Amino acid sequence: MADTTTAPTRTAAPFAALLLAVLSFSLMQTMVVPALPDLQREFGASPTGISWVLSSFLLTASVATALLGRLGDMFGKRRVLLASLGVFALGTLLAALSDSLGLLIAARAVQGVGSAAFPLAFGIVRDRFPRERVPVAIGLISSTFGVGFGVGLVLPGPIVDALDWRWIFWFGLLVIVLGIAAVAAFVREAPVAAPGRIDWAGVVLLTGGVVALLLAISRGASWGWTSGAVIGLFGTAAVLLTVFARVENTVREPLIDLELLRRPAVLTSHLSAFVIGFGMYGAFTLVPSLAQTPSAVGYGFDASVTEAGLFLAPMAAAMLIAGPLSGRIGAAFGWKLPLVLACLVGVAGFVVYAIAHDSAWAMYTGSAVLGIGVGFAFAALANLVVDAVDRSRTGEATGINTVLRTVGGSLGAQIAASIVAAEAVPGTRVPAESGYTTAFVMSAIALGVAALAALAGPGTLGRRGRAGAPAPAGREAPAR
Incomplete structure (x- = not known):
């Protein structure tokens, strides 16, 4: 239940902490994009190979967003948000220290877990903020997604020109650590939760279906939209997501x-x-x-x-x-x-x-x-x-x-x-x-x-x- 006696000054610090947390993720979505040519030259990669720096992030983010949002409902949104940001920070550190394309791609996949910041922040606002302030607060958090996305395309140019591409991740890590500290210091756990068991079958089916779908979409242009691989991935996604829907209709505590x-x-x-x-x-x-x-x-x-x-x-x-x-x-x-x-x-x-x-x-x-x-x-x-x-x-x-x-x-x-x-x-x-x-x-x-x-x-x-x-x-x- 929202604390309706909370004054605006008492919600300012928690709200700023949530904004910082979601900003850290939205920035890292695109900050690597302007650096892709530099990365391709440094690692001697093909255009298809370097594109996995983006695709790996997208694939894990799409799955983590739904899964960790549900886990936050079950076990506490603040707790799951801090865990998500912690994994996100680890992935960013690995990216900054990467000395091979494979390690960088793996690090970006780990970073994708930070996507849970958005649904968890929405839930925390609804649980902890006065009802009349919720719509505007959610609006500002939503805007942060686009703001970070756009700023993430502007900042890397000067950073790469003055330093090198690794400093994109060092800068991102600083923002993430500040977000973790702010959430830990100012955001309290809400009593609202939906205890239950994790639907592991649903997790596996949803993960497989979404990954196959996004992989087909992201590789369609380079592999050919009518290629056997892309058609096979679309078919796999359709089968897995259909089975997922059937499973979710039968289990007592579905993932979705x-x-x-x-x-x-x-x-x-x-x-x-x-x-x-x-x-x-x-x-x-x-x-x-x-x-x-x-x-x-x-x-x-x-x-x-x-x-x-x-x-x-x-x-x-x-x-x-x-x-x-x-x-x-x-x-x-x-x-x-x-x-x-x-x-x-x-x-x-x-x-x-x-x-x-x-x-x-x-x-x-x-x-x-x-x-x-x-x-x-x-x-x-x-x-x-x-x-x-x-x-x-x-x-x-x-x-x-x-x-x-x-x-x-x-x-x-x-x-x-x-x-x-x-x-x-x-x-x-x-x-x-x-x-x-x-x-x-x-x-x-x-x-x-x-x-x-x-x-x-x-x-x-x-x-x-x-x-x-x-x-x-x-x-x-x-x-x-």
């Missing part, structure tokens, strides 16, 4: 309560998360790539790694403002409104990218507009789930939502990259400008579809009614 996922508000949020991830994640990789294109081919801005990252800076800044604002709008009018607005604003951002990417200022403007959409979306999605489930299922439900957003984002990013790489400027290996335009239009269409999905969900776009209003202090809102 499938009945929970069938609730209209939760289902709408999960479907929207997948489509929004598909549409939005392409911008994180396409915009820096477009900015670094030499203008001699007819487009691009001759940007350095550092300058290319700055094209996403307006997005990160806008997210920081949009997340809490989305929380306030959702608390007053219901979460359907900010989710629909998020998708429509995102469409506008990608339209700017598509029709005006020959102007640096237009690209900055598009990034700012899209940042508003991303901030609104992440905050609305998290609050939709939190508002629709019991406290004892918060980590589980928000973890699944994050996984679906990640899977959608991985698929969208791979398809966008394939579209861009499909045609080159004659006489060069530089992608043709039309590829970027097509990819941006695809993302705009995806967000339009997400808007329709959000509109089809439960709730209205007007002021929250009796059923949608926050429950009285000390009582749980009815599940929808």
